[in-house]
Amino acid sequence: MNKTIIININGIVFHIEEDAYEVLKNYMTDVKRHFLNSADSLEITTDIENRIAEMFNELLAHEGKQVIVEQDVNAVISQMGTVADFEKSEQDAEPGFSDNFYSNNNKRRLFRDPDDHLIAGVAAGIANYFDVQVVWIRLAFALTFLAGGTGLLLYIILWIVVPKAISRADKMAMKGEKLNLEGFKRNFEQELGSMHQNFSNFKQEARPFVYKARDFSGDLGHHLANFLTGFANLFLKLVGILILLACFGWLVFFIVALVAFLSVGHFMPFHDIPYELLRHHNANTIFISAFLVAIIPLVSIIMLVLKGIFHVGSINRSTGTTALAVWICAVGVFVFEVVGIVSEFRSHANVVETITLKPSKNNTYYISANELKYFTAGDSARLNIKSLSPNMKITDDEDNDFDTFNHRNIRLNIEIADSGQPSLTESYRARGAFYEAALANARDIKYNFKQLDTLLKFDQRFYGKTDEPCHDEEVELTLRLPKYAKVVIDHNIDRIANFNIHDCNELNKKEYDKVNTATFIMTDNGMQCKVDTLVTDTIIRKHLPIDSTKIKVK
Amino acid sequence: MIVENTQTQMRKGVLEYCILSIIAKGEIYASDIIAELKSAQLLVVEGTLYPLLTRLKNNGLLSYNWVESTSGPPRKYYVLSDEGKKVLEQLDKTWQELAYAVKTSIGDRKVK
Numbered sequence: 001m002n003k004t005i006i007i008n009i010n011g012i013v014f015h016i017e018e019d020a021y022e023v024l025k026n027y028m029t030d031v032k033r034h035f036l037n038s039a040d041s042l043e044i045t046t047d048i049e050n051r052i053a054e055m056f057n058e059l060l061a062h063e064g065k066q067v068i069v070e071q072d073v074n075a076v077i078s079q080m081g082t083v084a085d086f087e088k089s090e091q092d093a094e095p096g097f098s099d100n101f102y103s104n105n106n107k108r109r110l111f112r113d114p115d116d117h118l119i120a121g122v123a124a125g126i127a128n129y130f131d132v133q134v135v136w137i138r139l140a141f142a143l144t145f146l147a148g149g150t151g152l153l154l155y156i157i158l159w160i161v162v163p164k165a166i167s168r169a170d171k172m173a174m175k176g177e178k179l180n181l182e183g184f185k186r187n188f189e190q191e192l193g194s195m196h197q198n199f200s201n202f203k204q205e206a207r208p209f210v211y212k213a214r215d216f217s218g219d220l221g222h223h224l225a226n227f228l229t230g231f232a233n234l235f236l237k238l239v240g241i242l243i244l245l246a247c248f249g250w251l252v253f254f255i256v257a258l259v260a261f262l263s264v265g266h267f268m269p270f271h272d273i274p275y276e277l278l279r280h281h282n283a284n285t286i287f288i289s290a291f292l293v294a295i296i297p298l299v300s301i302i303m304l305v306l307k308g309i310f311h312v313g314s315i316n317r318s319t320g321t322t323a324l325a326v327w328i329c330a331v332g333v334f335v336f337e338v339v340g341i342v343s344e345f346r347s348h349a350n351v352v353e354t355i356t357l358k359p360s361k362n363n364t365y366y367i368s369a370n371e372l373k374y375f376t377a378g379d380s381a382r383l384n385i386k387s388l389s390p391n392m393k394i395t396d397d398e399d400n401d402f403d404t405f406n407h408r409n410i411r412l413n414i415e416i417a418d419s420g421q422p423s424l425t426e427s428y429r430a431r432g433a434f435y436e437a438a439l440a441n442a443r444d445i446k447y448n449f450k451q452l453d454t455l456l457k458f459d460q461r462f463y464g465k466t467d468e469p470c471h472d473e474e475v476e477l478t479l480r481l482p483k484y485a486k487v488v489i490d491h492n493i494d495r496i497a498n499f500n501i502h503d504c505n506e507l508n509k510k511e512y513d514k515v516n517t518a519t520f521i522m523t524d525n526g527m528q529c530k531v532d533t534l535v536t537d538t539i540i541r542k543h544l545p546i547d548s549t550k551i552k553v554k
Numbered sequence: 555m556i557v558e559n560t561q562t563q564m565r566k567g568v569l570e571y572c573i574l575s576i577i578a579k580g581e582i583y584a585s586d587i588i589a590e591l592k593s594a595q596l597l598v599v600e601g602t603l604y605p606l607l608t609r610l611k612n613n614g615l616l617s618y619n620w621v622e623s624t625s626g627p628p629r630k631y632y633v634l635s636d637e638g639k640k641v642l643e644q645l646d647k648t649w650q651e652l653a654y655a656v657k658t659s660i661g662d663r664k665v666k
Contacts, residue, residue, distance in 0.1 A: 010627045031601070040608040047604040050627045051585065081599020 004067050009053035010046070014060075020070040024052075027077050034083045052076055111165035111174040112158075119223050120159045128174045160216050240309035247302045251295065258291045286337045292330035296323050345431045345472060349438035351445075357422040360454045365422070365481055367414075368490035370457045371395045374448055396460055408461050409474040410447075410496040414487065414520075414527050417480035424449060424456075427476040430464075441471045449477075458493060481522050486530070491516040504529035569596055571649060573606060574634065574642045577616065581631045607632060615641055 004015045007024075016024065031048060035041040055076045056068055108131070113124035116134065123141055127134035144151025165171045262284060300323065306313045373396040375385060385394065417423060428445040432438030447462040462475050477496075481487060494501050504518035507529045520527040569591075576582065576590050584607060588600045610616045615638035618630040634642065 012627060035605065038605065040605070040612065044604045044608050047584070047608070047630065048601055050629075051600060051604075053627055054585075054623065054629070079600055081601040085599045086602050086605070 009049050009056075012053050012057070014053070014056055014068055015066055016068040016073075017070065020068055020073045023070055023073045023077075027073070027082075030083045031086075034086060048080060052080065055079065108175070109170075109173040110162055111170055112162050113171075113174060114164055114166070115171070117223075119155075119227070120219065121164065122155055122158045122162060125162060125165070125174065126158075156216075159219070236309055240305045243305050244302060247298050247305075251298050251302075254291055254294050254298070258287055261287045285333060289330040289333040289337070292326060293334050296327040296330070299323070344433050346433055347435045347438040348429070348431050349435060349442045351428040351439070351442045353426045353428075355424045355426070355449070357424060357451055357456070358453075359420075359422055359482065360485075362454075362486075363482065363484060364454055364486040364488065366455045366488045366490070367479075367493060368455060368457055369493040369496070370448070370450065370459045371492065374459060374461075374463070408495075409472075410458075410460070410462065410477065411474075411498045412458060412477045412479065412493065412496045413498045414479045414481060414522075416522055416524065416526060417482050420482045421480075422482060422485075423480045425478040425480070427478070428462075428473070429476070430473040431471045438471070441465075441473060445473055445475060447475050447477075458496065460496060483522055483524065485522040487520040487522060487527060488517050489520065491518070499527065507531060565596070570606070570610070571642075571645045572596055573603075573610065574615065574638060574645065577632050578634050578639070578642055581619065581633045583621075583629050583631055587632070610638075614638070 003018045005018055005021045007014050007016055007021065028045075028049070032041070032045050035044050038044060056072065059072050059075070060066065060068070108129050110129045111125050112121040113128055114121050116124040118138065123137040124134045127137045141151045141155055144154070163170075165174045300320075303313060371393075373394045375383065375394075380386065388394075426447055426449070428442045428447070430438055430441035430445065432441050441464070444465045445462050446464070448459040450457040456479070458477070462473070464470075464473055489497070489501055491501055491505065501518045504520060508519055508531070519530040521530045522528075572591065572594065573587065576587050584603055585600060587607075588603050591603070607616065611618065611632075614635055616632050617635050618632045620628045621631050623629045
């Protein structure tokens with residue numbers, strides 16, 4: 001059901017659908033405009049109108065209908081020819097004659113340009129009128145805005161007074177273009193669509209100034225809204241770019257991390273416990289599931305931002321569903337594995353063993369780290385260590401991964417032995433899924449300590465069952481020495497020592513790189529650093545210009 | 555561009571001559587003129603004819619009679635004026651000369 005309009009062409013009445021009427025009206029407006037400067041414009045347009053009326057009549061009679069539809073109008077127009085067709089044949093037939101029309105068309109009219117506007121298109125319109133670059137006009141306005149606001153007033157007046165270019169013809173007149181054949185053909189439908197506006201614009205132009213001023217406030221609001229929307233869009237795009245950059249950064253990080261973990265898994269960039277755990281516990285499954293858990297939302301965010309803000313790419317529904325399913329699976333696997341690992345750590349056990357040491361005769365103890373690597377009997381045989389020359393030693397170093405686990409969580413404390421009897425207390429701690437397991441893990445810890453008369457040698461690592469993952473094992477050593485014992489501690493034990501060797505070494509005024517020991521004295525308040533007065537002399541000698549012989553005499 | 559210009563110049567003269575020739579055959583309605591021009595592939599759309607006819611009429615070469623129509627408003631039927639007939643005779647002569655000139659110029663050259 002369509003609304004029809006009754007029109008009268010030279011005394012003949014037609015029923016025409018509203019859409020069809022708009023097309024016809026538009027066409028006739030163009031035709032009239034085209035012949036405007038011709039002396040016989042009225043006669044020509046009347047001829048054309050009459051002929052159109054006749055063709056409508058024939059169409060209606062031929063098809064036995066009562067109402068003219070858009071299709072009919074288009075058929076009539078195609079027979080009659082568009083303005084562009086007229087021009088083309090005029091060019092062919094009467095170049096001199098049609099010059100009139102061109103000069104008419106080439107004359108520029110002042111409009112506000114709705115296609116290239118910052119506020120209301122006044123500057124762009126002026127630029128079009130004078131055929132200069134719009135940026136200069138804008139600059140001029142901007143300068144006058146600043147200079148006392150006179151430009152602002154001028155702008156607003158122009159905004160109110162100068163009509164907006166709405167129809168194609170207006171825009172062409174604004175730019176001094178003649179009506180363009182290709183443009184017309186291409187934009188014919190578009191032109192028709194804008195006809196509603198075109199007519200309302202005609203009315204608007206006819207209205208007195210007061211009404212225009214009233215509309216101005218509405219227009220202002222519209223442009224303000226446009227400006228704010230533009231600003232919001234810009235802001236949104238900036239935020240989008242930031243999100244994209246962040247997401248790509250994380251993406252690269254996760255990919256590099258995955259490749260690193262999968263390919264060089266035995267290499268330990270972090271000495272954290274979780275990593276230790278992951279070395280043998282379905283490590284690759286966990287890496288991959290964690291990777292998927294992290295990467296799928298990232299990719300989704302990137303896609304959403306691209307689609308939502310930059311309108312590129314699209315998210316296929318089935319791809320999205322698949323990605324979601326994969327993500328949920330990955331989360332499941334990851335959580336399952338992590339819970340499995342965490343449950344291995346529920347319980348805690350502690351085994352303590354105390355070894356009685358032989359007292360030193362001069363009450364001096366030398367404490368040092370064992371730098372030789374420990375091998376089990378099996379390993380010694382396998383690696384043929386016995387065949388090495390007696391001068392050759394295999395030392396322990398931090399980063400070899402000969403042993404399955406880097407059991408290095410050792411702390412050494414030195415306290416006073418109240419009984420006067422030196423002793424070493426070894427406390428083994430471990431975790432497990434339940435107490436029995438934790439206890440077994442703790443008992444599996446083997447730590448090597450050797451006393452060679454006054455020399456106490458501590459290993460830098462302990463050993464556990466080699467086929468089990470780490471369970472947060474740790475060894476706490478407490479060495480108890482009698483009062484006034486002189487304790488000479490080698491610098492190489494620094495890593496496991498719970499006390500500061502370096503500062504005492506400084507206090508001993510020994511040259512660090514030459515003497516690798518620090519000397520302490522055991523007191524009631526624990527170990528105190530022994531200040532070596534003799535060495536103090538050498539320091540004074542070194543720093544003050546005092547004759548060394550004098551000090552010796554003294 | 556040169557080709558287009560020449561074509562334009564050639565068509566420009568021929569179109570008016572053809573319109574006068576068609577009308578010379580007897581009183582005729584504008585849409586019938588366009589039908590003949592279309593078949594001669596000179597003009598394609600009707601709208602372009604009206605300005606030409608109006609101009610020729612204003613130059614006194616044509617006149618028209620109003621004829622009642624069954625299918626719409628009264629129609630303008632165009633006829634040649636005496637002036638028009640004279641002009642047409644001159645044009646006929648010119649055309650013969652032109653045709654001869656063109657034919658002679660082309661000579662034995664094969665024209666596709």
